[in-house]
Amino acid sequence: AEVSIGVLPFVDFGENSSNQHIGNGIAEAVLNALAATDGLRVASRTSSFSARNDNLDISEIGGRLNVTKILEGSIRLQSKKLRVSAQLTDVKSGYQRWSKTYDRQLDDIFSIEEDIARSLVLALRGPLALGEDSIVQPGTDNVDAYELNLRAKYYFDSPSQENFVRATELFLEATTLDPNYWTAHGYLAFCLGYASIYSSYNDHAVATAISTELALANDPDNVPALLIKGFMAEAVDTAEPFYQQALSIDRDQDLALYTYHNDYLWPQSRHLEGRARIKLALKEDPDSVLL
Secondary structure, three states: OOEEEEEOOOEEOOOOOOOHHHHHHHHHHHHHHHHOOOOEEEOOHHHHHHHHHOOOOHHHHHHHHOOOEEEEEEEEEEOOEEEEEEEEEEOOOOOEEEEEEEEEEHHHHHHHHHHHHHHHHHHHHOHHHOOOOOOOOOOOOOHHHHHHHHHHHHHHOOOOHHHHHHHHHHHHHHHHHOOOOHHHHHHHHHHHHHHHHOOOHHHOHHHHHHHHHHHHHHOOOOHHHHHHHHHHOOOHHHHHHHHHHHHOOOOOHHHHHHHHHHHHHHHHOOHHHHHHHHHHHHHHOOOOOOO
């Protein structure tokens, strides 16, 4: 039987819930690791996160996501002390298949994500599905840069002009702390390039180009960088390959389709093609925030 799982954002149970970005980041890191594991079908990030926001019970979430297992959890960060609780539940029976609580330092966040992901693969696919290499890929060894990137993504995923500006500032801080953080460079490039909607493009052209080329030189499948490369292209025919490559990658699909539709198809009056793509995407991921 197919093994399928939905990964919900880990809820921040701190005093003022100001660290939800960390709960989201842990869930997304685990989700990406599971999605790269053979024999597992993983519900999309946007659908899984939306299901949590709608306060459904496990059986309702399982039905909505069409999965047999649900991973949920919580975090609490006090000073630099991080408590993470995670549990894997069988949708049909309601029984927990696995659970664990981690009382660590924030600096241990990478090892917590790795342990959760490996424990789930072990529970769902068995020991033969695990090798010796890490299955979670944080993209940096710098915890402070990682936390800034997670905070930036939290704003980036809640679209508004104010949040977009805040996200840009935080992505820039993350790349300053770790100049080799290609994930953050990709999002920074996207934010800087897209900022031309709100301000003069000339203000950001050089910085956009630098972050774009750095990201793609070191991570050719960096979706935000590919999208902004297409966005910045001077001609339609030179832009198309970058959009198509971005659309072929599993990550950031709602962002890729949104940008491809709004900034490539729509200006060419290819409305029917755009609508058809969006309808297909919404059928597969009905809770996409951007679509």
